[in-house]
Amino acid sequence: MNRIDKISKSFASIVSSNLSLDHDQEEVLAYGAFALFQTVLSILAIAAFGLLLGVLAESMIISFAAAILRKFSGGVHATKPLNCAVIGMIIFGVLGLLVKHLFINIEFVYVIGLMASEFAFVFYVMIKYCPVGSVNKPLKNLDKRKRLKQQSLMFTLSMLAVNIVLTYFYVHTNNINFLTVAVCISTGILWQSITLVSLGHIIIESLDTFMGGTTILNRRANK
Amino acid sequence: MKKGLVLKVMTLAAVMLSFLATTTTASACWWGLYQPEEPNSLREE
Numbered sequence: 146m147n148r149i150d151k152i153s154k155s156f157a158s159i160v161s162s163n164l165s166l167d168h169d170q171e172e173v174l175a176y177g178a179f180a181l182f183q184t185v186l187s188i189l190a191i192a193a194f195g196l197l198l199g200v201l202a203e204s205m206i207i208s209f210a211a212a213i214l215r216k217f218s219g220g221v222h223a224t225k226p227l228n229c230a231v232i233g234m235i236i237f238g239v240l241g242l243l244v245k246h247l248f249i250n251i252e253f254v255y256v257i258g259l260m261a262s263e264f265a266f267v268f269y270v271m272i273k274y275c276p277v278g279s280v281n282k283p284l285k286n287l288d289k290r291k292r293l294k295q296q297s298l299m300f301t302l303s304m305l306a307v308n309i310v311l312t313y314f315y316v317h318t319n320n321i322n323f324l325t326v327a328v329c330i331s332t333g334i335l336w337q338s339i340t341l342v343s344l345g346h347i348i349i350e351s352l353d354t355f356m357g358g359t360t361i362l363n364r365r366a367n368k
Numbered sequence: 369m370k371k372g373l374v375l376k377v378m379t380l381a382a383v384m385l386s387f388l389a390t391t392t393t394a395s396a397c398w399w400g401l402y403q404p405e406e407p408n409s410l411r412e413e
Contacts, residue, residue: 150404158384170386172407177385180392216395222403229402231381264373281405293395 149186153178167211185227190234199333200241203329207244208237210304210333217275217296219284222339223353232352240321240332248328249321256328263335264305270338277341304330 157175160166166174188208195204221231248259276293278284284293308327315323339345393410 160378160382160385163375164382166382169407170382173389173401174385176392176404176407176410177387177389180388181385183402224402226402226404279403281403309387314386 146237147226149179149182153182153297154211177317182222183229187233190230194234195241198238198242203244203325204237204241206326206329207240207333208233210330211237211337214297214300214334214337215340217293217300218275218337218341219270219282220278220291220337221277221346221349222279222281223349223356225353225357228353228356231356232349236298236336236348240336241329244301244325244328249325250333253324256324260308260312260328260331263331264301264308267301267334267338268298268342271301272342299366301334304334320353340353 154175156178157171160174161171188205191208192201192206195201198204223232244269248256251259271294275297276284276290308330311323311327311330313328314320336345340349389407389410393406
């Protein structure tokens with residue numbers, strides 16, 4: 146049992162004993178507490194690393210765009226909560242650096258081309274692969290799968306609309322912040338769609354295994 | 369008085385955590401890159 150799990154269960158146990166709840170309700174509270182602690186830890190890790198690299202805003206926008214799409218589309222997972230926080234921190238930090246020092250500095254027409262290609266790829270992946278379940282959440286219910294696919298497509302479509310508006314503002318005001326936010330959003334959802342395909346699985350699983358995780362070992366054992 | 373306040377805080381925490389757990393279950397996966405096992409009472413077969 147990991148540390149966050151222990152803290153969540155202790156917290157749920159305290160609340161449960163004070164309110165005289167049953168075991169099932171205590172489990173739900175522990176799950177909710179885990180969600181809260183893990184999310185806060187992940188966000189703090191990304192913010193700290195982003196601050197260190199000088200790309201706080203970029204890495205936060207990228208991570209929020211990716212995380213919201215992830216709620217609907219699923220994707221590959223790490224085997225430990227700490228690995229999740231560290232991998233997220235590294236990936237979003239590196240993507241933040243790429244946006245700030247590379248993507249934004251190329252010619253405007255290429256930025257537009259890049260964003261258009263990213264969205265085309267994201268739509269293709271969402272239609273073909275979404276949603277992707279995991280060992281702890283296999284997503285077998287067909288109605289739920291259909292609903293999640295629709296929500297993923299709707300979210301991607303709304304992000305495309307937001308990007309068009311931000312790009313329009315950039316063209317009319319020449320304020321680079323509008324374009325930066327647009328590129329961050331498209332990069333975030335691009336990264337999330339990559340986690341649905343083999344390339345993302347290889348990246349996450351390699352990093353997870355490097356940090357002592359067992360995704361690759363589990364996959365081999367299941368073959 | 370103090371016990372009443374503790375009870376209110378605990379009830380609020382229970383409501384918030386239950387809400388968080390239920391909304392998390394309704395989605396495809398966790399916020400980050402780790403998905404813990406869902407509690408039996410929230411699991412969809």
